[in-house]
Amino acid sequence: MKKLFMVLCVLVIASTLVFAAGSAEKPKAADGGLSGKLVIYTSMYDDVIEAIDETLEKVFPTIDIEFFYGGTGTLQAKIAAEVAAGKLGCDMLMVADPSYALELKAMGVLQPIMINNAADLAFDYDKEGYWYPVRISNMVLAYNPGKFSKADIPNSFYDFAYDKRVEGMISMSNPLTSGTALDTISALKDKYGYEYFTALGQQKVKIESGSVALTKLETGECKVIMILEESVLQKREMDRSKIEVIYPTDGTIVVPSPIMSINDQWSPNKNSAAAKAVTEWFMSEEGQKNIVKAWMHSVSSKYPTPPYDAIPTKEILKNTIPVDWQATVTLREELRTKFQEAVAKK
Amino acid sequence: MSNIIIKDVKKAFGEVVVLSQFNAEFADGEFITLLGPSGCGKTTMLRMLAGFEKPTEGEIYIGDQDVSSPKNFVPPERRDIGMVFQSYAVWPHMTVYENVAYPLKMKKMGKQEIKKHVEEVLETVHLSQYAQRIPSQLSGGQQQRVALARALVAKPRLLLLDEPLSNLDAKLRDSMRFEIKEIQKQLGITVVYVTHDQMEAMTMSDRVIVINKGVIQQVGAPTEIYRHPANQFVADFVGKINFLKATSKDKVLTLAQSGQTLPYEGPLKGDVVIGIRPENIRLVSIKGDFEGTLVSKFYLGDVNDCRIDLGGELIRVIAEPTTFDVCEVGQSFNLRIDEFTVFEDTGEDEHTKILT
């Protein structure tokens, strides 16, 4: 009995140590001049990160790049807490919401990085180099043609909230945690007013992440969902899913998600050289190719190929609902609160 | 009040047989004790009488009613039995009064009537002034009497007692023994009493059933059991006894070691075992049956406990207290045997090893 106990203890402790030791390994400094650690907070899905992470490892074998994912809202909370504590946990940020870049720039935590191909960008960028758009996420609608016909479901954001045929069978992301969802409700509020939120509430919209919503489309639990185009495309390519994108007739909401670096005062690893290299890579043709491979649209006018199964970026840009980024920053609390009040059960 | 018939009852838990071929008949108003070492099956028999266990085979009748047979089984609550448990099982969330009133309430008796009966029985067990107490405020002896009152209050036809005195201290045990016997006489109720204490069995019972390893060894009145034990187990379990190996030939018993002899009229021949109770041996100066040397003596006040060597056999003798002053260790004595029993020598010593 006693022996057994000892053996158990030893086993447990040993396995813990083995695990712990595994993590302690650090890549050695390389001859390329770039080295050290680089932590990137991002709101991309883990499948996407996994793919990009692998590529980055090949491109920058000497930099220890670590991704930490969470919804934009989650990351914002984290950053707020970290700012209050006086130190950030990340060297770079790749969150979804462009408006957050404006706020961070104003807070003075960002590091300007000048890239040489900024002129090729098809979207707005910070002229001082504090942030660049790096990937295009499009908020669209999606449905499952295996279960419902396109004619029987809303084809516009407006109908999404007002078409009673889909009451209780629609889903969208939570603007509290998701940046693109926040941008979306900001744009829809500008277009349709706060009544739109009330309508969503009366439509009994489910609030959950895109992947959960996609599963619900597959099972038929939802008829139509508001979701990022890339999630649908990924599902189509990876799982051979039949779920289809509907580009809303009242306009797609286009979110050019930014890439930013933290300045040495706030960053944990003070690795601005590496940050610059990584930023340049993402903005390069090679980087953009990987973005498109990860089912998002390129921000570069030089790289017009759309991701798998998507319509060309130009087509999408013909019909959009614009987002007022500055207003999204200033009204963030209000938007979130009003939205929650409108959709929550009383 | 009624007679009880137990017919060919057998009980097994899975493969393990704890009671085999139990046959007995108890008369109305009789005080019966089931006596045996723990694990002998006596409690199991009691629990089958109560209806907590179902016999594997056999039939039980209480007052001519078939309460347990292959085709019929009456659950405990419909057997009209009172029972006192070893742990008393007095319900801690009820007052003494409520505890005792419970069986009557189950009979749906009226409130006034319950009150009358409960007060009566509490009087009998001398607990009247404690009626409103809760059990945790009572001593062990008092709790025990609550249990007794509860068992008696509904005037059951049979009272079962499962080692009720084993958790009490020696003094209290003495007086409770007396009290229980008094109450039984007063009410004329049939009692089945389970114990491993031979003193309790001797003093209270009309008849004793000695059980060992699930088998009845002997049934009889206390004196009979004591003076004429049916086998070595009974002789040894009830009281103290010396066992001496001997051979029986021509109406003479010859001790195996010392070769001393004893006249014998009984029927057994060949290898035998003689059982002699220590108090049936007297130290005399002349005309003894055996001769021996005093090896040790202990003064116990009322008697002396002596060991005497017969020249091979060592025997225990309970002698008069006066011997302590007169006798010396090493001194030789004549021993007179007043009474003895002869058993066949089965070659086994197991019965002398008692599991308690």
Add this chain to the structure above:
Amino acid sequence: MRVLNQQAPLKQEKHRWFLDPKWLIIIAIVGFLLVFQVFPLVYLVFRAFFSTGTFSLEAFKRVYTYPLNWSALTNTVVAATFSMIFGVLIAFPLAWLVGRTNLYGKKFFRTLFVATYMVPPYVGAMAWMRLLNPTVGSMNMFLQKIFNLGSAPFDIYTMGGLIWVLTGFYYPYAFITISRAMEKMDPSLEEASRISGASPLTTLRTITLPMMLPSIVAAALLVFVAAGSCYGIPSIIGVPGQIHTVTTRIIDFVYIGSQEGLTDATTLAVFLMLIANVVLYLSTFSIGKKQYITVSGKSTRPNIVDLGRWRIPITALVIIFALVVVIIPFVTVALSSITVNLGESVFAEGNITWRYWERIFTRKSIINSARNSLVSAVMAATFGLLVSCMMAYLLVRTNIKGKKIPDFMITVGSGTPSVVIALSLIMSMSGKFGINIYNTLTIMVIAYMIKYMMMGMRTVVSALTQISPSLEEASQISGASWLRSMKNVTLPLIAPALVAGWFLIFMPCFYELTMSTLLYSTNTKTLGYELYTYQTYHNQQTASALATAILFTVFGINWLLNKLTDGEFSI
């Protein structure tokens, strides 16, 4: 003589004050708890009232006049109350059937119901979402088909659904508490009732039930607090249906990220803490005194009630219950983990895949999280057990005056809702008061210890209580030193309890979610949080694979320990 007798120990006492290591142990434990438990909680309350620097009820007014918060408060109370009621209504009959009747397969059922105790509650939420969603829930569809219903009979995204899942995963708490008490009850108390003329049912009603009442109340309160402070289930089941509870609101408020959000979270947390503390007080300090349960000296085998002709129907009922509440949900989760398209049958062509399983063993972030969870759970369990052992020794073997203080503090810690502990640690341990352990595994380990140490302590205490001190004394009298006696006599005797205690702390820490959700950082994400993110964010099949893997691990460890310790390890 008397005077002498009184003075001698007094002198010793004085001497001891400075040297006795027992005092050092108490001071160390109390110090640890003061810094990491009492101070943060007090600061939390302080923050709620002094959010602006001066005393004000502003925050309270704002938080509690906000309709959404009100509905969260009522939702929490309603959900916890009903889960408590149903939990006990399920647990008591089950405990009775398993412990006191001749139900078929009692042993198996007992193991099964106890084992559910070790399952992370959010796994249940994941399963029930799949089974009972109103449009295509597979159980709903099945019921619809066989009863020919026009619409789905159940909707999981409702208060009823929330209560159902909470009940299904918290009734084992009540089951274990009640069966333990039932096992300890002297069976002759019930037999005395039977022989007095009461039928088995009357006995159950008039004797068993009232005798068990203190344990039942304790069990009920346990379920109430657990259900009321649960995060995983309401966030998976409740939030999509817009049913918020205090816990989900608190975490939302923290996620809003502003100082105001933090204040609001604090204010709500104070409410949760208040409820939990009142309940704790009720169960430990008032009802605890009315414990009737007495261990009988020589207990016979419990009186087994013969169910008679009801034996088969009741067994069937229990089987259905086990199927519905335990087996079907687990199987659902396991099957989800190998299904590509959850809209189709698993067995549809090309729909089975091991890709998600492969993923959980290859994804860097999952492996990292598993390592973090393993390390922090091992540390929490080891340190927790160490404290437990010292506490057990102090409580059982010494008469030191202050020994009840750390005991009380540990009890309060385990009764405090996880979310409150985590929030208070965040606010006080991020450097504001000289200690900055936020974003480290240390804060995780400390939070786990505060929450789960008591389980270990109780186990060790009860084991040590059963060992007579004379056994140690016998060893000392034989010439062994105190330390040797401990090692040679006491330790081997309580070893099974130590193993059990260690795992009782380890298991819940290993898959902990609520506290981790608030305390994790870049490098300290835990398995529970990882699974939760996969479930609600990335990919539900991967989450299912992870959950199934955790289930296997938990059951595997349980089974292994049971085997290795010859059944001595059991909870």
